[in-house]
Amino acid sequence: MDHTPAPTGRTRLDSYVDRYAARTAGMTASEIRALFSVASRPEVVSLAGGMPNISGLPLDVVGGAIADLISDAGPTALQYGSGQGTPELREQICEVMALEGISAHPDDVVVTVGSQQAVDLVTRIFCDPGDVVICEAPSYVGALGVFKAFECEVVHAEMDEHGLRPDALRAAIASLCEAGRRIKFLYTIPNFHNPAGVTLSAERRPEILEICREADVLILEDNPYGLLGFDQAPMRALRADEAEGVIYLGSFSKTFAPGFRVGWALAPHAVREKLVLAQESATLCPPSFSQMAVSSYLREHDWQGQVKQFREMYRERRDAMVDALEDLMPPGCSWTVPSGGFYVWLTVPPGVDTKAMLPRAVTARVAYVPGTAFFADGFGSSAMRLSFCYPTPERIREGVRRLAGVLEEEMELRATFGATGTHEALTRSRYDGPGSDQA
Amino acid sequence: MTQTDPSTGASTGRVVVVAGGLSHERDVSLRSGRRVADAMRGAGLDVEQLDADSTLLPRLAEDPPSCVVPMLHGETGEDGAIREVLELLDLPYVGARPTACRSAFDKPTAKALVEAAGVHTPPSVCLPHETFRELGAAAVMSALTDRLGLPLMVKPARSGSALGCSVVRSPADLPHAMVDAFAYGALALAERFVVGTEVAVGVVDTGDGPRALSPVSIHPDGGVYDYTARYTAGSTEFQVPATLPQDQAAECARVALLVHETLGLRDVSRSDLIVDDEGTVWFLEANVAPGFTETSTVPLAVQADGLELGALCAELVDVAVRRGPARA
Numbered sequence: 001m002d003h004t005p006a007p008t009g010r011t012r013l014d015s016y017v018d019r020y021a022a023r024t025a026g027m028t029a030s031e032i033r034a035l036f037s038v039a040s041r042p043e044v045v046s047l048a049g050g051m052p053n054i055s056g057l058p059l060d061v062v063g064g065a066i067a068d069l070i071s072d073a074g075p076t077a078l079q080y081g082s083g084q085g086t087p088e089l090r091e092q093i094c095e096v097m098a099l100e101g102i103s104a105h106p107d108d109v110v111v112t113v114g115s116q117q118a119v120d121l122v123t124r125i126f127c128d129p130g131d132v133v134i135c136e137a138p139s140y141v142g143a144l145g146v147f148k149a150f151e152c153e154v155v156h157a158e159m160d161e162h163g164l165r166p167d168a169l170r171a172a173i174a175s176l177c178e179a180g181r182r183i184k185f186l187y188t189i190p191n192f193h194n195p196a197g198v199t200l201s202a203e204r205r206p207e208i209l210e211i212c213r214e215a216d217v218l219i220l221e222d223n224p225y226g227l228l229g230f231d232q233a234p235m236r237a238l239r240a241d242e243a244e245g246v247i248y249l250g251s252f253s254k255t256f257a258p259g260f261r262v263g264w265a266l267a268p269h270a271v272r273e274k275l276v277l278a279q280e281s282a283t284l285c286p287p288s289f290s291q292m293a294v295s296s297y298l299r300e301h302d303w304q305g306q307v308k309q310f311r312e313m314y315r316e317r318r319d320a321m322v323d324a325l326e327d328l329m330p331p332g333c334s335w336t337v338p339s340g341g342f343y344v345w346l347t348v349p350p351g352v353d354t355k356a357m358l359p360r361a362v363t364a365r366v367a368y369v370p371g372t373a374f375f376a377d378g379f380g381s382s383a384m385r386l387s388f389c390y391p392t393p394e395r396i397r398e399g400v401r402r403l404a405g406v407l408e409e410e411m412e413l414r415a416t417f418g419a420t421g422t423h424e425a426l427t428r429s430r431y432d433g434p435g436s437d438q439a
Numbered sequence: 440m441t442q443t444d445p446s447t448g449a450s451t452g453r454v455v456v457v458a459g460g461l462s463h464e465r466d467v468s469l470r471s472g473r474r475v476a477d478a479m480r481g482a483g484l485d486v487e488q489l490d491a492d493s494t495l496l497p498r499l500a501e502d503p504p505s506c507v508v509p510m511l512h513g514e515t516g517e518d519g520a521i522r523e524v525l526e527l528l529d530l531p532y533v534g535a536r537p538t539a540c541r542s543a544f545d546k547p548t549a550k551a552l553v554e555a556a557g558v559h560t561p562p563s564v565c566l567p568h569e570t571f572r573e574l575g576a577a578a579v580m581s582a583l584t585d586r587l588g589l590p591l592m593v594k595p596a597r598s599g600s601a602l603g604c605s606v607v608r609s610p611a612d613l614p615h616a617m618v619d620a621f622a623y624g625a626l627a628l629a630e631r632f633v634v635g636t637e638v639a640v641g642v643v644d645t646g647d648g649p650r651a652l653s654p655v656s657i658h659p660d661g662g663v664y665d666y667t668a669r670y671t672a673g674s675t676e677f678q679v680p681a682t683l684p685q686d687q688a689a690e691c692a693r694v695a696l697l698v699h700e701t702l703g704l705r706d707v708s709r710s711d712l713i714v715d716d717e718g719t720v721w722f723l724e725a726n727v728a729p730g731f732t733e734t735s736t737v738p739l740a741v742q743a744d745g746l747e748l749g750a751l752c753a754e755l756v757d758v759a760v761r762r763g764p765a766r767a
Contacts, residue, residue, distance in 0.1 A: 013734050014673035029670035031602055037466035041492070044461075359463055359603065359622040413621055416572045417614035 023151050032370065035358055039367035045399030047386040048367040050194065050342055052254050053317075056309050058301070062257075065296045073292060081288035083280035085111025085264070089291045092298045093264050097250065100226055101240030104266050110275045111286045115224055115251040115263030118275075119143050119187075121282065122220055122247055122265065123150045125274045126184045134172055134186045136164050138345070138374030138383070140194050140222065143187055147376070152184070154376035161336065163200030164188055166207045173215045185218040185247075191235055192225040192341025195374050195385035199339060202235065209242050217245075224251040224263075227307050229340035230315040244268050252294055254342075255307050260290040314342065320393030321386060324400035330408050335386075342389035345371075347382060348407060351414045354384040360410060366402035451484060452505035454756055457521065459490035462513030463623060464600050467670065471731040472510040474738070475752055479508075482749030484756065491521065499528055506756045507532040509728060512599050517544045517728050529764040533755045535727045536765060539703035543725040546596050546628050549702060553722050556701040558694055560722045561713075562587055563630035565596050568621050580613050587631045593617060596626035599726065601665045606632060630723075635715035637664055638681050639736035640695035641729060642708045645754040646761075649699050651692035652740035654712075656681030672734050679736075679743040683714060690720045698725050706755050709737050 039046045069077050084090070090106035097104055112118040119142070127133065129151035135144065137156030147154050155176060158168040169186070176183055188208075190200035200208065212219050221238045229235070239248035251263035267275055279286070297303060318337075321344055325335050332349030346368075348354060355370035369387075371380030386403075388396055456479075458472020459465050476488045487504070489495055491511055499507070507530050509521050519537030526537070535543065542548050547565040554560045564583055571579050584591070593616035594604040603623035605616035613629075620627035641652040658676040659668035668675045681688055695710040702708075702725055709729035713721045729737045731748075741748050 010676060010678050011739070012673045012676050013739070017673035020673075028667045028674060031463075031666045034466040034666070034670075035463060037469070038461055038463065041461055041465075043492075353618075356619055356622055362463060363623075365461075412572070413568060413618055416568065416576050417618050418576070 023149060026148065032355060032358060032373075035362050036367065038362050044362065044365045044367055045391060045395050045402060046367045047321075047388070047391070047396070047399045047403070048369045049390055050387050051390050052258055052342075053310075053313060053390050054257050056313060057257060057306070061301055062293075062297065065300055066293055069289075069292055069296055077289045077292045079288055081285045081291070083285045084276045085109065085286055086288065086291045086295065089262075089295045090264075092295060093250065093266075096227075096255075096298075097237070097239075097248070097266065100223070100234045100237040102237050102248065102266070103240070108266055108269060108272050110265045110267065110272055110279060111291055112263045112265060112279065113283060113286055114253060114258070114261045115222060115249040115265075116142055116146075117279075117282070118249045118263055118265040119146050119220070119222065120149075121275050121278045122185070122249075122267075122271075123147060123152065124282075125271070125278050126218070127152045131184045132176055132181045133184055134169070134176075134217070135376070136188060136193065136196070138195055138371060138380055138385075139187065139376075140189060141369070141373045143222065144374070144376050147187075153181075156375060156377065156379075157186075159193070159196055159198060161198055162204055163190060163193070163198050164204070164208060166204060166211060169208065169211055173211065173217060177215070183215070183217050185220045186212055187220045187222065188238075189222045189225075190238060191223055192228060192338050193343070194225070194341065195343050195369070195371075196345045197336040197338035197341065197343045198345075199229075199235065205236070205238060206241070209238060209245070213242070213245055219246045220249065221246050222249045224249075224254050225341035226250075227255055228311055228314060228342075230311055230318065231339050239266060247271060255310070256294060256297060256303065260287075260294055262286065262290050262294050311340075314340075314389060317388040317391070317393055317396060318344075320396045321388040321400065324397040328400050328404040330404060330411065332411075333407070342387050344386045344388065346384050346386055348384070349411060350382065351418075352407065352410050353381045355381055357406065357410045361403060361406045364402045364406045366399045366406065368403065451753070451756055451760055453485045453487060453502070454479060454506050454508060455499065455504040456486060456488045456508045456510055457491050457495065458488055458510040459492070460511045460513070460515050460521075461491070462511065462515060463598070463602050464512035464516075467600050467730060467732060468510055468512045468516065470733070471512065471728075471735065474731045474733065474748075475508060475510055478747075478749035479752045479756070480749070482747070482753040484749075484753055491515065496524070496528070499530060503528070503530060505531065506759045508752070508756065509534055510731065512728055512730065514544075514597065517599065517726070518597065519544070526765050531759045531762060531764050533706050533752075533759045535703065535705040535708070539705065540727045543702045543704060543708070543727050544597055546594070546724050547626075549698075549725050550722065552701055553698050553725075556697055558697060558701075558722045559719055561592075561631040561633050563628055565626055565628045567626050571617070576614065576617075580610070580617070583629055584610055584613065587629060590632040591616075592630045592632045593620050594628050594630070595620045595623040596628045598623045600730070601669060604665060606663055633713045633715050633721050635713045635721070636681070636683065638683070638691050638712045638714055638720075639740075640691050640710050640712060641737040641740050642695050642699040642704070642710070643741075643751065643755070644699075644706055644758070645751070646758045649696055651695045652737065653679050653743050654681040654683065654688050654691040654695075655679045655736040655740050655743075656683065657736070669730075670732065670734055675734070677736065677739055679739055684718070687714050687718050687720065690718075694720050694722060698722060706758065707737070 090109040157172045239246040248266040369385040371383030456476045519540035523537040550560045591607040637657040709726040711723040
């Protein structure tokens with residue numbers, strides 16, 4: 001049976017249309033999001049998705065560990081647990097963070113449902129509608145979605161090839177203070193930035209900390225890719241040199257597997273207390289089963305050896321993408337060369353609108369994420385995020401070849417019609433980013 | 440599994456709904472397919488939903504269904520290609536034959552045929568990108584606005600779901616609109632924008648001749664029935680039967696039936712129309728695989744007319760099964 005209620009006369013096909021919260025105003029269907037449905041087909045080389053490539057995981061080992069977990073500790077693994085997370089995993093998380101110079105106590109760690117939930121919880125406890133969050137330009141689409149959901153105002157600060165520019169941060173803070181605005185925190189991804197692909201240089205880190213310390217701005221350091229550097233030892237975390245002014249977020253999604261949805265927040269004591277209460281309100285507790293599975297993996301398996309394998313695989317894919325871009329991209333394009341992580345940020349010649357070009361790309365069987373998804377203010381139309389984490393090196397080259405052809409056609413079209421501007425005013429209030437499997 | 444429809448006595452075996460595909464409207468197609476498949480299951484049919492990919496033909500060949508319901512939107516689905524292939528496989532299907540699909544899907548062709556049958560359609564010009572490049576975009580656009588005036592509706596010549604469509608109110612907006620339309624195809628159609636009430640009229644034929652469903656008038660919050668207005672529940676108000684004087688509603692129904700017959704459509708179609716302030720009914724486009732999503736107009740009209748969606752689809756399948764396969 002089709003259970004849709006029969007309309008009578010006048011209908012909006014949504015019985016609750018006048019009851020939604022005002023913050024749902026931007027939750028609308030979008031052509032761009034619909035196009036990502038095509039990107040999921042195998043004929044399309046998707047350079048859009050940010051899915052970790054877990055093909056190298058020893059699934060037999062993981063499967064055995066999970067079977068043992070159920071047989072040995074099933075009643076605990078399948079039961080509710082603590083809102084803060086299991087003690088064993090929190091201890092292990094401290095060992096993981098020590099690789100980036102962080103000295104922390106397990107009591108200050110809160111396990112979350114992926115670090116995405118940690119962004120949500122931190123925003124939930126800090127931000128009222130209208131509060132300001134400073135983000136890099138561009139910034140992570142999933143975090144921007146959270147800030148929008150909590151009705152924050154996002155102010156972007158520019159980056160360059162060395163990461164967040166201290167002068168841009170200083171200027172943003174000064175301008176906001178002058179306007180009497182309340183800055184709740186700086187959201188930053190210092191390592192192998194999503195989507196920009198750049199890393200905050202070691203030289204800039206103390207300066208960023210100092211700027212925030214002076215202005216009394218809390219830092220939310222989101223670091224899911226920190227252990228995935230190709231050419232160097234892990235960078236020293238901001239949190240390693242500032243315990244009180246930084247909330248650090250980590251994740252096992254990239255170093256192990258995203259399906260477990262295990263991440264964490266390391267926060268100053270008072271903040272941690274509130275995060276636990278917020279976590280209990282949101283989920284009661286992070287999943288015991290996932291936490292114990294991750295603990296078992298960390299305890300029983302050479303997880304650092306596995307991360308090393310991931311790094312080598314991603315490095316090969318990064319090289320394939322950068323080589324292909326150098327060989328195939330038309331003049332006028334530029335791109336970042338990441339030293340880790342998953343993403344390249346491609347800037348296209350002036351006049352080309354990557355959002356308007358996406359249908360043409362999908363027709364050519366290649367997908368990317370338009371740059372506008374990574375800005376809260378509609379900017380970014382002359383850039384796109386390319387992801388190299390999932391396709392094989394051969395598919396990456398083929399995808400870049402297709403993309404280059406699309407770009408050349410688009411440039412020709414733009415040459416015919418002249419610079420046409422962008423749809424910035426139309427995109428400001430709408431989430432046009434990819435879904436959860438693409439973010 | 441074979442079902443027997445007690446009202447007709449016909450036997451209907453397994454039905455395959457084909458949805459998805461690689462067109463820009465994949466997402467809409469999947470939603471339409473899911474709703475139609477669910478509705479037919481509710482009516483007691485044995486239904487399987489398949490994507491249009493490289494596994495489709497082997498599966499159809501291995502276990503031929505009694506009927507295929509193509510719910511693919513956009514190219515392949517509506518340009519006749521999938522139906523051509525179904526005819527190659529000797530499979531009965533619901534909907535128009537390939538030649539009719541080609542005429543209906545190509546907007547300039549459909550407009551010309553319908554206009555020749557005496558139906559008003561807004562004046563329009565259809566051009567490829569190459570023409571603008573070779574003759575100079577500014578000169579061509581100037582000639583275009585001189586002839587058609589403003590505002591204009593610019594859209595891809597072969598596409599659906601309002602993808603790539605823009606209303607152009609000043610000459611400065613035209614280049615952008617052309618670029619957006621060309622993002623979805625090689626031909627762009629610029630059409631004089633008719634101010635009025637947008638109306639969709641479904642036509643169904645369950646064996647006793649085509650009949651028009653109640654016209655549905657469409658009142659999007661933003662004034663333009665674009666992709667967002669079409670697929671965000673709550674953002675458009677629909678009125679069914681349409682808020683039109685009786686004679687205008689009757690004229691909409693007459694036009695939709697005339698379009699259905701003129702284009703040689705079969706089983707089900709939808710005509711998109713505008714009724715202007717003087718009460719003139721203008722034809723905009725025809726759909727050979729109209730949407731059946733939760734926010735689509737044909738299911739709305741079906742329910743408003745007291746029909747049950749699953750039962751109606753089952754009847755259309757029954758007609759197709761009785762008709763049997765068509766040879767390409």
